[in-house]
Every structure is written in C-alpha cells, then in structure tokens.
Amino acid sequence: MPQSRTTADVLIVGAGAAGATAAIDLAEAGADVLVLEALPAFGGTAAVSGGGICIAGSALQQQRGLDDSPDKALEDWLAFGGQEADEAWAELYLRSSAPDLFDWLTNMGMEWTGINQQEGNRSPRWHAPKGSGHGLMQVVENHTRTLPIRWEYNTRVVDLVQTGGRVTGVVAERTDGIATEFSGDNVLLASGGFNNNADMVRTYAAKQARGHKVLLGGGRGATGDGHTILERLGAEFTHMDIIWMYPYGTPDPTDQNAVRGLVLRGMDSDIWVNQRAERFHNEALRGGASGASALLAQDPPQCWAIIDGKMAQRVVVSDPAYQVRGAPNREAIQHLLDSSPYVARGTTVAELADSAGLDATRLEQAIAQHNALLASGAEVDPLYGRPLARLDPIEMPPYYAIQFLPLARKNFGGVRTDLECRVLRPDGSAIDGLFAAGELAGMAGGHINGRAGLEGTMLGPSLFSGRVAARAMLGE
Ligand SMILES: Cc1cc2nc3c(=O)[nH]c(=O)nc-3n(C[C@H](O)[C@H](O)[C@H](O)COP(=O)(O)OP(=O)(O)OC[C@H]3O[C@@H](n4cnc5c(N)ncnc54)[C@H](O)[C@@H]3O)c2cc1C
Numbered sequence: 001m002p003q004s005r006t007t008a009d010v011l012i013v014g015a016g017a018a019g020a021t022a023a024i025d026l027a028e029a030g031a032d033v034l035v036l037e038a039l040p041a042f043g044g045t046a047a048v049s050g051g052g053i054c055i056a057g058s059a060l061q062q063q064r065g066l067d068d069s070p071d072k073a074l075e076d077w078l079a080f081g082g083q084e085a086d087e088a089w090a091e092l093y094l095r096s097s098a099p100d101l102f103d104w105l106t107n108m109g110m111e112w113t114g115i116n117q118q119e120g121n122r123s124p125r126w127h128a129p130k131g132s133g134h135g136l137m138q139v140v141e142n143h144t145r146t147l148p149i150r151w152e153y154n155t156r157v158v159d160l161v162q163t164g165g166r167v168t169g170v171v172a173e174r175t176d177g178i179a180t181e182f183s184g185d186n187v188l189l190a191s192g193g194f195n196n197n198a199d200m201v202r203t204y205a206a207k208q209a210r211g212h213k214v215l216l217g218g219g220r221g222a223t224g225d226g227h228t229i230l231e232r233l234g235a236e237f238t239h240m241d242i243i244w245m246y247p248y249g250t251p252d253p254t255d256q257n258a259v260r261g262l263v264l265r266g267m268d269s270d271i272w273v274n275q276r277a278e279r280f281h282n283e284a285l286r287g288g289a290s291g292a293s294a295l296l297a298q299d300p301p302q303c304w305a306i307i308d309g310k311m312a313q314r315v316v317v318s319d320p321a322y323q324v325r326g327a328p329n330r331e332a333i334q335h336l337l338d339s340s341p342y343v344a345r346g347t348t349v350a351e352l353a354d355s356a357g358l359d360a361t362r363l364e365q366a367i368a369q370h371n372a373l374l375a376s377g378a379e380v381d382p383l384y385g386r387p388l389a390r391l392d393p394i395e396m397p398p399y400y401a402i403q404f405l406p407l408a409r410k411n412f413g414g415v416r417t418d419l420e421c422r423v424l425r426p427d428g429s430a431i432d433g434l435f436a437a438g439e440l441a442g443m444a445g446g447h448i449n450g451r452a453g454l455e456g457t458m459l460g461p462s463l464f465s466g467r468v469a470a471r472a473m474l475g476e
Contacts, residue, residue: 016044018438045219054456081450194224215261239413249407
C-alpha cells in the first residue's frame, strides 16, 4: 500500500526538456509544482543531446542575413514528414519557435554558437546552443533554481491515481522500493521516449527493420514508462512504428547483450559496403532520412564502414566512456577499434575482408575504384553522387571495417494529445487532469514530425510542448 504524502497544484513526471519548461512557466505563474524524476539528476535525454533546435525566423537568422519564415519552414516540414506529419502542431510550433524558444531561452542566458543547415531544409535552421544539450539544460536548470519548484529525484512514477474519472495523482517508487502516492490538481507526463527499452524497440521497429536487429540509442531515462502507464489507462497511441534511426551505430562491446549502440563520428572519408562488399549509398548523406533508409534497404540491414589507419585517428565516439573532459579519449577509441568484436581489422585489404567475412575481391575492387576516383580529381562520385572534395584515399594500413547497424534514436510517434497537450482516448475525448508533452507524445501531439524530421525538431517541440501544457493548465 503506497504511503500517501505530498500534494501539489501540478505534478510533473520527468525532469527533462518538456518537464523543465512546463515547471518554469507554471512556477512563474505562481503554481505549486512538484517534479518527480526517476534518475538522480536533472536534464533527461535533452542534457546528453546535440542540443540543436529547429527555429524559423529567429533574430540570429536575421542578423546573419538568412532568409527564413515559419511559412517556408512549414512547407519543408510537410514535404519531408509527409502525410504522417501533424500539420496543426507543426504550424503551431513553427510560428512559436522564435518567440517562445529562441527569445525565451536567450533571455534566460542561452548563447548560440551557430545555425546549421540540415537535410530537407531550404534555410539553415538548426540553432546550436553553446555547450550542446548539456549547456542548454544547464541554462534551464540555473533558471529553475530561481523559482520555488520542488524536485524529487530517484523517484520513478509507476502508475496514475484516478478519482471519479479524473487523474488526481501518481504512485511512485523510490530506489529503496518504497511506494509513495502524490496528489495534484493536474498531472503532466513528460517521461520521454522508449529508445532505451529493448522490448519496445524490438516491437515497434520490426516493420522498419524487417525483424532484424536495431540498436538502442535513446537516453538513459528513455525507458518507455510513460507509454506503459498510458497504455494501461486506455489512452490512444499513434504512429508508434515510426522510429527515427541513424545509420552510424555499432554495438557497444561492453553491453552484455550488445544491444546498446555507440555512435561513431569523424569518419567523413569512409566508404560503406554491404554484406556483398558492394557500396550502396552516397556516404555524405548520413541522416535519418537518407542514410538510415539506405541502410535499412540492405539485406541484412547493416553495413561495414571501411577506414584506414590515418582515418582511425579522427574517429570520435559519442559516449562519455570515450571522452575526457569533452575531448576524444584516443586511447579508449583505439582500444575499441582494436578489440571490439564488431570491428574487423587487417594489415591488407584481403586480411580485412577475411576478418569481416566479406568477399576479398569485391572489397579490393570497391576500395581501388574509390581511390582511383579521388586520384583522378573527379568532383563527384558518378555512382552515388557523393562530393569527393577533401576526402582521403583508403591506403594506410591497418585497415578497419566497423559494423554499422540501424540505431533507434527518437520516437516520432506516441500518445495522442490535442493542441493543448490533453491526453486523448481513442474516441477523441480528453482524460481529465492529464497532460502529456515531449517525446512521450511523439515530441508534441502524437506525431508532429511525421515520417522524417528536419532535425532540431525533437528537442524543440519537446521544450515547446511543455510550455503549451503549462499554459493549458493555467487556463491561458
Ligand atoms: C544522443 C542524442 C542526441 C540528440 N540530439 C538532438 C538534437 O540535437 N536535436 C533534437 O531536436 N533532438 C535531439 N535528440 C532528441 C531529444 O533530446 C529528445 O527528443 C528530447 O530530449 C525529449 O524530451 P523529453 O522531455 O520528452 O524527454 P527527456 O529529455 O528524455 O526527459 C524525460 C525525463 O523523464 C524521466 N523519466 C522517465 N520515466 C520516468 C518515470 N517513470 N518516473 C519519473 N521520471 C521518468 C527520464 O529519466 C528523463 O529525465 C537527441 C537524442 C539523443 C539520444
């Protein structure tokens, strides 16, 4: 039996992107807010993210002479996301992104280091905060410290409490296993995605990956708890099988089940070959829409990224175990390349092929053709359209073949909400007292992105939908 304890005007589940922005707006309006977080620290996946936010029509874009507007961005968004995108939510987000995110965060003390152009965008829109996701969430956390918000860490919400058809609280378990009941006038679930839950990824990625293995690439708290709780309650879920994947993940050899993925970057001169040792894609396009789709189309959906000894010195692994104070830990990275069962090695290409189980003649041909093209001074690879400027040939032993599998990063589907973040039942009615924001709600509304995202369209809508939920609870 849970011990009944604390009450608050609003209970927020999750101290990540959506939970934090909602807490700020609610507390600034005078509401008594209690945030319950399963992990020991603030920030959620947002704090380990790249931090990029898609914003259309910001002051920074104007300063840099970049022509952009919410209308133009909406056209790109819908063209990229397809019919699966939620147009009403996308429009609401884009019209609000400059005032409600860029200006709001800048006033909070956020500094921006640049604006990148990502696939599918006709203008650069990926606003990069100083210090990436960590820096962004640090600024947000500093701001929360100026407000009387209450935080309970190591407190994992496991269920909702209902009274007369209205959600009036939650049941949470602490790390010591003690269950506690919290009550509130409203509850906001902002518990993030499920890409750190092997069962859920296996189930929902089955269509995209045709039953083959997909690596886990979500944040540590992305366990899908909110989904499980809402499923039990009978909420409506939508587009759950659209998972935004990246093609440059390799199994983490320290993970017993080899299901967690490590993301490898800094390999701009690699070539990718499939199990037949044939190239199949323009390796310059490594995003979720192009790179992941090309990888998923292979049989089996995996490939080998081929690099040489010189390129090995530039490999970066996006994981704290391979970094020292934010810089690449070369010793740890070299150890990974030398010892991972998912990396093949060879002092000759034939040896490499043998180690990777690839056809040696075809692999030698693929590398020789690529090197010859670079030596010829050609600007573009005639096979796949890859720009060749500044690429290095693959010629310095030892050679490495790193096994790449699709890596599940972001959930583009989730629980359906209305435009005020109220959780909906399959019949379209709202569940009283209950709101959902962030990746649990496919970033916002259930499926704001659709089939593909312009990038920065996960963190941005997650931060924004937390604010929308807060306004709705405040009756604004
Ligand atoms: C490595 C990486 C890089 C990324 N980079 C970008 C990027 O550059 N741009 C972009 O747009 N998107 C990016 N994303 C996606 C983006 O970070 C997420 O979509 C966003 O953080 C989701 O926000 P959220 O508030 O829904 O969830 P989160 O920020 O994950 O917060 C959810 C919180 O809820 C907590 N929680 C979960 N279950 C419970 C429970 N039962 N009880 C209590 N608390 C619970 C979690 O521990 C977590 O702290 C990236 C994702 C990853 C993994």
